Structures are given as C-alpha cells and as structure tokens.
Amino acid sequence: MVDSSEIGDIYEIKTYALYKGFEFPVIGKNDQGYILFSGGYSELMDKLEFSRTDKYGYEKIVEEENLDLIYEKKTLITDFFD
Numbered sequence: 001m002v003d004s005s006e007i008g009d010i011y012e013i014k015t016y017a018l019y020k021g022f023e024f025p026v027i028g029k030n031d032q033g034y035i036l037f038s039g040g041y042s043e044l045m046d047k048l049e050f051s052r053t054d055k056y057g058y059e060k061i062v063e064e065e066n067l068d069l070i071y072e073k074k075t076l077i078t079d080f081f082d
Contacts, residue, residue, distance in 0.1 A: 010080045018068035019060075020048060026070065033063040034070065 015026040017034055022044070024036040038045055038058045050058035064070070 004081050010077045012075045012077055013072050014075075015070065015072050017062070017070045019062055019066070021068070022048070027059070030061065032061045034061070034067060036060050036062055 016023055017026050017036060018024075019036060024038055026034050027037045028035040036050075036059065038050060039056050041052075041056075041058070045052075045058045048060065050060040053059045
C-alpha cells in the first residue's frame, strides 16, 4: 500500500491522430491500422466515411501512412484523490 502523500503528479495520457486535417482520438490499433473515434453525428463523418458503431459513436480504421500525425496528449489530473 502507498499513502497518497507519497504520490506526485498524476497524468492521463491519450493518443490522437490527425486525419485529413482533423483530430480524432485513437481507441485502438489492429492489423489494418489505427481505429479512430468520433462521438456524435456530423456531415464530416459521412464525408470521411466513418461507420456508426453505436447511438453516438463513429469509428474508422485508417492505415498509418494515411494519417498526418499520431501523438499523445498528457493532461495533469488535479482532483484524483478528491
């Protein structure tokens, strides 16, 4: 067991990709490429040929060479122990 006073900063790290100039969260990777996600419908989802996976979610598998950039965002969590 570790006391909370012994823990320093806590961060959340998420992976994102730029695809055709738009930023999308990366929710996974498989043999075909990176799985991009978008919540909520927009005409952009149709234009970029995302598939609807649930009521508010759209996904698309994109090969790495078709992504402009893959990167991580690191966010400080300030209320972790609250």
